[in-house]
Amino acid sequence: MAVKKSQIYSSLWKSCDALRGGMDASQYKDYILTLLFLKYVSDRSLSDPNAQIIVPEGCHFSDMLKLKGSKDIGEEIDKIIAKVAETNGLGGVIDNAKFNDPTKLGDGKDMVDRLSKLMEIFSRPELDFRKNRAEGDDILGDAYEYLMRHFATESGKSKGQFYTPSEVSRIMAKVVGIDATATRQNTIYDPTCGSGSLLLKANDAAPDGLSIYGQEKDVATFALARMNMVIHNSADAELWRENTLSKPHHKGPDGKLKQFDFVVANPPFSDKAWSTGFDAANDEFGRFAYGTPPAKNGDYAYLMHVLASIKSTGKAVVVMPHGVLFRGNAEAEIRRGLIKRGYIKSIIGLPANLFFGTGIPACLIVLDKQHAAARTGIFMIDASKSFVKDGNKNRLREQDVHKIIDIFQNSTEIDGYSRMVPLAEIGKNDGNLNIPRYIDGSEAEDLQDIEAHLKGGIPVRDVDALQEYWAVMPGLRDDLFGPGDRPGYLTAKVEPNEVRATIHAHPEFEAFAAKVRGIFFEWRDTNIDLMRTFDEGDHPAGLIHSLSEDLLARFREAPLIDAYDAYQHIMTYWSEVMQDDAYQITAEGWPVAKVLRELIKDADGKFTEDPDLILGSGRSAKKLKAEVIPPALIVARYFSKEQAEIEALESKAEDFGRQVEELEEEHAGEDGLLAEAKTDADKLTIASVKARIKVIKSDADAADERTVLQKWNALAASQKEAERAAKQAQAALNAMVAAQYANVTDADAKALVVEDKWIASLSGSIDDELDRAAQMLTTRLKALTKRYALPMPVLNDAVTKLEAKVVEHLKCMGFAP
Known part of the structure; x- marks a missing residue:
């Protein structure tokens, strides 16, 4: 099976877990990276006759693997590393981490178990690097980078300087002119x-x-x-x-x-x-x-x-x-x-x-x-200000990297962001180059209008400040605001809680949304064949570069949508989902998209991945993982009727459940008609209710209690039956979905992945951008209308009336102020 980057990362981090207890990150990184290096050169020497490192006989990773469980495993690993170092002139490079060091790896059995577990982790299929490198796409290099970043994060201030964040490195490569x-x-x-x-x-x-x-x-x-x-x-x-x-x-x-x-x-x-x-x-x-x-x-x-x-x-x-x-x-x-x-x-x-x-x-x-x-x-x-929080550090996003490079290469001046500062101006500041002296990147102050607070109305200048929206939707402004009672001020036509609905329902917003979606659809139509024809041996890096650059270029023409925000969506989706799919396809072709494999427990008796589909129940249940096509897409394309039936059963069960809760809310209190049917755990069960009905079946005075108990019992039984039916239907659907994977053709696989998965996800992201544009306008307009809704005379009148009420109440209480 092809290697996923996410699987490599997961396995490598597990190897860190195997060492983490005995040393800090600045120490165990040397062990992990040394083993990663040795595994890589060993695998490459077996598949590449031009490999840059010579691996002597008896020094391959398979030879190290034979040492699992051996009492002298640490000593023998050190010997193998020493021989590889001597052969390739790497003394003082790959032999710094000592695998026979009890102070770091433990004594006796602890060392043997720890190193044996490491050998096992590095022997996992996803860490087979014999076919890891396609031209322009370096899975192992990215894995090494991944570890570097994490080690730097954990190493602390005094020991994290060995690594420059990759985003900064990429910017530096471009601005230096390469x-x-x-x-x-x-x-x-x-x-x-x-x-x-x-x-x-x-x-x-x-x-x-x-x-x-x-x-x-x-x-x-x-x-x-x-x-x-x-x-x-x-x-x-x-x-x-x-x-x-x-x-x-x-x-x-x-x-x-x-x-x-x-x-x-x-x-x-x-x-x-x-x-x-x-x-x-x-x-x-x-x-x-x-x-x-x-x-x-x-x-x-x-x-x-x-x-x-x-x-x-x-x-x-x-x-x-x-x-x-x-x-x-x-x-x-x-x-x-x-x-x-x-x-x-x-x-x-x-x-x-x-x-x-x-x-x-x-x-x-x-x-x-x-x-x-x-x-x-x-x-x-x-x-x-261009970053995202990432744990306890900040990180440049893909859009930040691209924007910095674009602005630099084109010397584009943007207010509050970039500027060509004349040397003469710098000279007047005696050579001080502090950026805030020349670029004011602070947020514009939201000024309060005293007259509006005193006399009411919304200042025209505040509404004019939203001109980027009115340029796209001029009629929306007229439908939201009317003339005020004096020059320079407007009246809100829409209540604050109705602003959002008004914006979304306005024909000009609908036209704006249609234009933005149209830009995306043009991108989709232009690039869909590129995605469909992507196949075994192609280069994932080239694919995402073409897709993302074209999306960025097209969205530069989109109104109210930041092109770099649109670009970030595709890059985030690539990082989280799409690149794993692409690496699978480039390694094994489109048939890999149809693979549904059974998960197997590791040496610790645990599953290392979450299943996408479960067949059966209990210990005999089969847990299945979809390589590329999630079961939900199979269901949506082939089994929508069956899914609707399951949802109807689940809705029915939920409805019965709500009725049960309402009955309990009304009658399960301390003196309620359901109180006596509770178990020692203060719960109602079908068995406890039936038992109570049996106790009072001949009691004429308990007719009301019996009626409520029987109603609860009927509802609970109906809920249980609906849940059972839904569960059975889900199990049947799971079996049909699992069987369907084998019937998916290559053409179907491409439709499922390219259209139903990739494009559908990105389309949803563009809709999110439309919602964000509407929300930003909504938030500002609601703030303005609420801010000036109650001018000073209205507030004074309200205060006067409240004071009069207080005086009247005091008089009634016999106190004359």
Whole structure:
């Protein structure tokens, strides 16, 4: 069966669970990623004669698997790893995690059980990487990325700096200028490469990759980078382990710093020990010509190293804390020097709490030597509010990434978001580059109108502020508001609680909705064949790129709908559902869509997936999982009549249940006619009610109680019978649905997946956008009509009347105020 990304992620995270108890994330990540690396190179060596890593005889994962349950399993795994490391020159890279360490893995049987369980997890079918890579689609690379992100999240502030969020990395790859024209002859460098994720994301932006160079001082992190390069088919990357500032490794023949076409970097923020090991004031490489950075803050030290490392036609982008934009003294002098020479092309402000090593907001500084002499301004983007919460961190959405790249590449100016700031203006601010000085990204203040509070009416300026809606629906404004009793103010024609219904029922809103849906239908009609013809051997990444870019382009013309919001819907659906489907199809073709497989318990006796369909009941029940087509779609297309009958039975059972509840509400109280029929658990059951009826059957004085008991019993029996009938009908339907999978043709499968699943889901998302547009207008109009509904004279009159009532009541009580 084809590999799903979600299944890989699930299995890998289970492997983390197997180790989690004995060590923290910064430690067990080394074990998990080492095993992932070894499993990958082992599988690839068996299927790819050109594999970059040689696996010696006796060192394949199958050999490690034979060690399960062995008392010397940890020692033997270490020997296998050592041999692979020695053969491939990977000493100090893949042999850092010691699998025979009782302090981390436990003594005796604990170690054996823990490592045996790990071997079992990594032997699961979904972790077979012999066929994992289609051109342009790297399942394993994404899995490695997934683990990196989670380890960074769990590692804490002091240990999470080895990973740059992939969304930021993708932005950096684009703003640094890597595009379809880049070739393997172009060089890219990261002086603080961490786990290498930033370099690899930048490398992915070039059609055939780039020549990769990097340096990293931390031993464990450098090992991650080397493994990451191999896993991403970039084993020839020139990485070096040493401190970049004190001992830069990459040099030219003349002994000077090697210069590159592109540089990307996410150096440690505000490094207090940056100058350890060398004399910065007399730097042999001349990196600090514009001033020596402060001794206790190395931000500009890294920035100047990057600047010195790019060619005269080169470009760079560096992640920096916001402080570099406005701090004074030595840093201000360096900053003014960079501005004067035109090296800073752009500054992009990012959201706070985005990076794993810190919660402070950061920015991207884009350097460009090639066009420095002609530069007259710096393009600034304030993307600080563009994010979504993701656990305890913030994360850029797909729409945020795309928007930042689009705005940057086109130098588009948007009020409150982006602006080309002239160097002359920056000069007047003495080189201060703090983004809020130049872009006001604050929300417009919702001003209260005192006259409207005093005299009533809705201010025309507040209604005019909604012009984007009135431009699309001019008649709606006239139907919602009429002239006021004086110039500058309007009267609401519709009560606040009727605004939403009025908007949705208005013909202009219906026309707007039809236009938006029409744009989506045009996208559907244009792309439906692309989805239908997607087949075995095709590339999922290419599919979603074509679909999403076309959707984004079309919705740029949609009124009142943000094109990037529409784009986010398809990207979210891709991430959550569609990409798994696509990877299944590209691996095995459309027949995989018809697969309904039986779930099997794991070694712990548990099911690792939730079933989509259950046949039978109890221990003998079969739990089935649909690979691509959910049973609900089979039901909707082939068994709608049977489903309607089940729903009718369930509705009937619910109706009887409501009647039972009403009867109990009326008669089951302490002195009620049903009170004596309750069990010791204070409940009514069919058995307890029958027993009570039997007790009072000859009691003439209990006629009323007997009548109520018999009515309850009849209703409860009817409810139970309807539930039983519904359950039987559902079981029969489940059997028919399971059988139907075998009868689905390829054409049917494509219709079910493309039309009933993919397109239907996306269509629903567009309807959600229409509802959101209506809701935003509704919320604002209701707020305005409620705000000014009771002007001061009306409130004063109400207060006067209430005061008079109070006085009258006091008089009646014998108190004269």
